[in-house]
Amino acid sequence: MSVFWTNIDKLQLVCIFISSFLISRVLIVAKIPERLVLYLIGKKHLPISTIIFYVIFASALLSFFIPNVITVLTLLPMIKILRRMFEESLPHRYKALETIFPLSIIYGANIGGMGSITGTPANGIMVLYATFYKLPGLEYLNFQYWLLWGVPLVLVFILAAWFVLSAAFRLWTYQNELVQVTFSETQAFHPLQRTAIRLTTLSFLLFVLLSVLMKTSEAKLGVLFISVFLTLLLIVVLFLIPLRGNHGGTSGRLLTIRDCYSNLPWRGLVFVGVILVILGLGALLNLEEVIMRFFERMVRVNIPASLLFPLIALLTSFSTELFSNTVVQVAMFTVVARLLGDSGLIAFHAFLIITLSCTNAFMTPIATGVNGLAFGEMKGISLSTMLIAGLLMKLFGVAIIAFGTPLLVGWVLS
Structure with missing residues (x-):
């Protein structure tokens, strides 16, 4: 129950x-x-x-x-x-x-x-x-x-x-x-x-x-x-x-x-299915532990919040282009929880930045189901253009999330 x-x-x-x-x-x-x-x-x-x-x-x-x-x-x-x-x-x-x-x-x-x-x-x-x-x-x-x-x-x-x-x-x-x-x-x-x-x-x-x-x-x-x-x-x-x-x-x-079922984007759905299979293989190979150890090496205890927030936004955003959003999110939560412990709203900001960064995924077709569905269905889409524009959009997103989120949350909670 x-x-x-x-x-x-x-x-x-x-x-x-x-x-x-x-x-x-x-x-x-x-x-x-x-x-x-x-x-x-x-x-x-x-x-x-x-x-x-x-x-x-x-x-x-x-x-x-x-x-x-x-x-x-x-x-x-x-x-x-x-x-x-x-x-x-x-x-x-x-x-x-x-x-x-x-x-x-x-x-x-x-x-x-x-x-x-x-x-x-x-x-x-x-x-x-x-x-x-x-x-x-x-x-x-x-x-x-x-x-x-x-x-x-x-x-x-x-x-x-x-x-x-x-x-x-x-x-x-x-x-x-x-x-x-x-x-x-x-x-x-x-x-x-x-x-x-x-x-x-x-x-x-x-x-x-x-x-x-x-x-x-x-x-x-x-x-x-x-x-x-x-x-x-x-x-x-x-x-x-x-x-x-x-x-x-x-x-x-x-x-x-x-x-x-008629006129559904079957080509895009098949592409998403392939992505899910790849993510499933990653789960079987226990990639979550590998990602977690990598994050622990990248994030240090003595980093000030002004640098910590952009760092975790960057790590999370770019990792979600290659790995499952859920795996990346849980791994980052675990690392940041060990790092910050009970540090009040700083930890809250960090967790929220991680969560939002999991959706800051614009570069690759395998980043999210949305990306895979649209990329797989639409003929003629340029992967190189998607990567270049997506990189620029991702960097904008990292800046917005890392610096804007603490300001907005601080304003809301004040």
Whole structure:
């Protein structure tokens, strides 16, 4: 029974994952990606730099509330449409832009998870570790406090990502290039489009509220039952109940079983599967001990906090490009706990920097499932460009996390 209570929040995450996946399929079936592209390019005629900013922002916003992988599954269809538009309109200059679209959702999806306590598994691991070892500052690890430092952090990261991609791809040189939409308004129409948007908004709001209640309420079992009920209700509404379209009348059901597996990014999912196998082999070879010994040699007891924070941010950020985020996070927690012991908020800052740095992963396809999914699915993406832009983004991220996090947390807790 104790195992059940320990994992009750994880059971809720399963409900959120299922619901988010179904909602992502609804958005695709209802042609929301086509509608967004038509709006951004066909009506607003936005320059590519602005479109990239919107994609990063949308990806970060979605991953703020739903699992990062689901965010990528939701946005990949829109990215593919955008790529096709630019390829047809700018054939002589398109090759240089092939990589920027998948990178924009990779950056946004990784960034958004930093913003809320439920954003990534790494955040949950920190909460569990702090609770088990009674880490100083544990009382501040709740949904409300995390938002206060997480939201500004995410906004700064979004601006940094936009700057890095704009500089790496010289987007200012495309300001006068006009991109034409090659599909009509009727091809971006679905009779249940508005219904899909309303249902998506309502579902996100409800599960955000339930995530907050799971962290703050004593009645966790009741919150879990509500989460399960809403997930089952969503399944019934999507698969069994005929709904009315935009112009009245019955238009049919929002989803079929076929919609759940058709047009999935199978190539990207296979790539992620290969990454998981590699990580599994690393676990069998006990790489965690090797990483821990390496960290212990790198981090010394007499390092001042002003140098310790950038050092652990650098070590964690670059290690997550090659090893499992969870392995790196736990190894760094163990080393820093031995180093700092019971040193109050300095230890709290260090643990938070480690946790956020686990998501500061932009360089390699194997860094996160998000990176692997987008890289594996999108043809033509340049690995060398991903590495160079990702390195620049990672260095910006290390600076933001190492110096910005203590300032933000100190401001919130003052």
